[in-house]
Amino acid sequence: MSVPHGWDTVTVTRAPVVNDRGTGVRDWANATVTTVAGCNVQPSSTSREFGDRVLQTRDAWTLFAPASCGIEAGDRIGFDGRQFEVDGQPQPHRSPTGRIDHVTCQLVEWRG
DSSP: OOOOOSSSSEEEEOOOEEEEEEEEEEOGGGGOOOOOOEEEEEEEEEEEEEETEEEEEEEEEEEEEETTTTOTOOOEEEEEEEEEEOOOOEEEESSSSSSTTTEEEEEEEOOO
16 A cells, blocks of 8 residues: 655546547547545746747646556646646656555646
8 A cells, every 4th residue: 555645635637539630639628527635746847938929937846646646648637726737748656665656747837
């Protein structure tokens, strides 16, 4: 049995991929939401960028979740009233004893 990495609870929103004119796109109108407890969510970086004459802010966070969380690339993570996107693939970390197995996910939120 693994130990929790924290006291945070997050929501995981997953949308099915549908075919839109030959391209796979997420159907957020038909997304499912699950809850994952035993997490730890920490800020990792922030940046500001000018793109197309618009100022954008990018906040990056790291999610430490139980190994059984089932989070996938493309999911959205809700935490503390904010909505993040999973940036890249979740990374499993295995411990020799199994007690501290966990998954880390890089999260990103764009504003502006």
